[in-house]
Structures are given as C-alpha cells and as structure tokens.
Amino acid sequence: MSNTSPKTSVSLMGVFCATIGHHYTVTRKVTNHINEYKCTHCGREVTDNQSGKLEILTQKIREVNTNVAEFFQKRTNRVTIQ
Numbered sequence: 001m002s003n004t005s006p007k008t009s010v011s012l013m014g015v016f017c018a019t020i021g022h023h024y025t026v027t028r029k030v031t032n033h034i035n036e037y038k039c040t041h042c043g044r045e046v047t048d049n050q051s052g053k054l055e056i057l058t059q060k061i062r063e064v065n066t067n068v069a070e071f072f073q074k075r076t077n078r079v080t081i082q
C-alpha cells in the first residue's frame with residue numbers, strides 16, 4: 001500500500017494568503033452594502049454580514065443572500081419606477 005497522497009498547491013496558496021492576506025474579488029452584489037467575494041488565490045468565499053464584517057460564505061448564508069438580493073431588487077425597482 002502506497003501512502004503517498006497527491007499534493008496540490010492548495011497548502012502553498014494558503015500560506016500565501018496567510019502572509020499577504022486574501023485577494024477577494026466581488027462575485028455577487030447582494031445589496032449596496034453586502035457583497036459576496038471569492039479569493040482568487042485559494043478560492044475561499046466570504047460575504048459581508050449585517051454587522052459589516054466578513055464571514056465565511058456557507059450554503060445557508062448563500063441562500064439567505066439570494067433572498068435578500070431578490071427583495072432588494074424588487075424594492076429598488078419600485079423606487080426606480082416612482
């Protein structure tokens with residue numbers, strides 16, 4: 001039995017992010033104040049929360065953001081029509 005596991009550059013990228021910080025790009029605009037981001041180096045996904053801090057983007061939070069985005073767009077459209 002060989003005990004060699006395939007090594008990828010993920011751990012190296014993790015060190016890179018830990019050293020200079022994650023390089024987030026906006027993947028989705030939820031509201032004017034809430035965006036979803038993804039790190040271009042390690043793929044880590046985060047989002048702004050209600051407190052204005054970044055938190056890990058879980059599947060549950062992603063669903064909440066989807067609902068918030070739909071609500072926000074409806075409200076924005078209504079304002080735009082007036």
Ligand SMILES: [Zn+2]
Nearest residue numbers: 017022039042
């Ligand atoms: Zn990163």
